[in-house]
Amino acid sequence: MRPADRRDLAARPGRRHGTAAHAVQRAVAQPGDGWPGRRLLQQRLGLLRAVERGRRRWRAAAADVRAGQCPVAGPVRGRRVLHRVLGVRFAPGAAGRGWRTRACRSAGVLGHSRPEVCIMKKRLSRALAACLLVLPLAAHPEVRLLKASASELQVGRAGQVTYTVRTDKPGTLVLSLLTGDADVVRRIVLPAAAAGEHGMVWDGRDDRGERVPDEAYCPRVELEAADGTRGVDNPCASTGGELLDDLQPRIAPTGDISYTLSQPARVLIRVGLKGGAMLRSLSVWSPHPAGRNLQRWNGFDESGLVDLRTDRLSMLVVAFRLPAFAVITSGNPSADYRSYRLARGWPEPADAATPGSDAQPLERGGRRIARQHYMARFKDREPRISVKLSTRDGAALAQGTPAPDEVRVSVDLHPDDRWLLQESLYEVGFFVDGSFVSEEENGYTPISWIWDTRGLSAGQHLLTVNLTGFSGRVGTRTVAVSR
Incomplete structure (x- = not known):
């Protein structure tokens, strides 16, 4: 004052x-x-x-x-x-x-x-x-997550993480472990917690005793005090999403990509050709620990036809911070995160519609927050697409066979991936030998495009199709033709 x-x-x-x-x-x-x-x-x-x-x-x-x-x-x-x-x-x-x-x-x-x-x-x-009087006797109890003993957890190897929680009132203390889509996989209850600090241990298993899929899980702590008041500390909703700088990406002659994270983060890695097509996604917002990370890659595109280890290589590496105290689990690679959610019967939330609102800010503490932070985590994958070639009359053409003057290109989504783009519009881009030639804005598949090949020189050529959703997901496929 x-x-x-x-x-x-x-x-x-x-x-x-x-x-x-x-x-x-x-x-x-x-x-x-x-x-x-x-x-x-x-x-x-x-x-x-x-x-x-x-x-x-x-x-x-x-x-x-x-x-x-x-x-x-x-x-x-x-x-x-x-x-x-x-x-x-x-x-x-x-x-x-x-x-x-x-x-x-x-x-x-x-x-x-x-x-x-x-x-x-x-x-x-x-x-x-x-x-506007603040009443000390009626205030909610103070409960805070102070630290986590680890940011990584090997599930199934007797690994565990201990969360240190402090409260200023006695009562029932509940630690919940949440997925990136805010589903509770485990609740750990301390029924008669005294005021002070407490250690609460999670072993990487859900409430059914099963190992959770490899993903990032965030803690939320709640206290129901003996006097009936309640307090909550939820870093899952109030932290995370800040874009990280200075990732220092480097590519080895073998194709492996290394980069540095200052904090645990979700990472997107895409490779393609400068001024041309996106040809492969190597990591789609998967969680990674702080420090130097290595992404294995053989140097080829999604279809295995294009060797990108040339001067035309374009590489995108982006990362945003995980919520505070989040733990990245490993040791259960066979479990698919989306299949796990479906088996639990959890609803599939839609992508955030209004990033930038008060509930979903795009800046915190002077740092930009990635829009993808508010996207549904079970959708963190690229859609698979199919590309079929035929004559204008509909006769199928095998890859590598001589192409007629006009080729019908049919693009469709894989049946198991239609749900990825059913809530957004998308567009289809066509590239020949890595250079852009045409684009079709559409909201549905399959889509057909007539390709005039008369301007191509003799020999083999590569046709790449990019299907890009407005939510940022990109499917890619490359096929070979000859003239």
Whole structure:
């Protein structure tokens, strides 16, 4: 709070104990950090100087509180404390006599997760300072994840990770392990946890005792205190997604690609030709640990026809940070993540529709957040496509056989991958010997394109098809033809 505002409050006469103004003065002026929302309330009051300086508005706010027109959202205990602090009593059922009561979203009012907030239907500008009282006795319990003993876990080799949790109240402590799609694979319960620090251990198995698929799993901790209040620390929703810089990608003569991660992250690696087609995806947002990582690659495209270890090679390596305390599991490569989800009967969430909203910000702490952070994780794969060649009349052409002057190119999605693009539009690009020749914007497959081959020189040529969804997924296929 600015000094001028503090002097303004101190000089205000007010009524000794019965006014909301005096209660706010006492709350703001108390020394130290006696309760967790004091500084935030000071900042808020600093923006309400007009309210603070209006003596008549203070009187109106106090009158509203006395009349029961400022109902409190929160536990009964919080209402009683507020009554005692303000020196007033609310008539029973006052909130039901035509007054609409609702709880303020704490982030929208104070930017804090714990305060109990009251709000009135009318004269909000006059009563706001009286209503924005943070009550220490009614505050949610403080529960925090402090650290994880490891960021990687070998499942099935007696491996385990220990999460250190701290709470300021006794109660029931619950640690939940979540997938990237927010499904709970395991709940670990500590029924009578005392206030203080606790170690909670996960062995990489789900609640049925089965090994989880190789993926990244994020912890969420909840406390139901003995007094009935609840607290949550969920880094899965509040952290992660920041794009990492300085990955330092390098390619070896054999084709292997190495890169460096400053933090555990999801990584996308694609290779293709400069100014031309994308020819292979080597990693599609798969989780990797911090440090130097190595991606094995033989140097060829998806179809095994193009050797990309030339000067025309174009390589894309992008990574965004995993949520805090996430653990990457390994040791169960045979289990497919999507098949595992289907077997559990979990619903398949759609891709995020509005990245950039308050719930899905594209920036945090001055760092950009990748849009792919909000995409469904079970869709982290590229669609497989098929390319068939035929004459204009429909007679099939085998790969490598001499092509007529006009070739019908039919492109279709693999039947098992149609679901990947069923929620978005996509376009199909055609490239000959790595150079762009045509594009078809379409929202369905199969699609046919007539290719005029009369301009090709004698010899073998490569036709590459890229099917690109607006969600960023790319399917690629290359076929050989000759003239």
